[in-house]
């Protein structure tokens with residue numbers, strides 16, 4: 484099931500969350516797929532998303548879609564992305 488979710492638009496329609504794990508320090512962050520779709524576009528491939536780790540600024544984290552109810556955590560923080568306009 485999870486493997487068939489390839490784009491942010493599809494993930495958003497199924498109420499998926501996007502979990503990003505830093506390959507270096509294992510720091511994790513969760514985003515609502517709908518939030519990311521509104522910024523990166525619904526056709527954006529989840530596998531192509533890259534996130535900089537806020538803890539170690541290490542290598543780019545990999546994004547994986549998952550369903551909220553499948554999470555083992557009872558509580559989690561969901562980050563809301565903010566679009567920042569680049570200068571120039």
Ligand SMILES: [Zn+2]
Nearest residue numbers: 505508536539
């Ligand atoms: Zn890290």
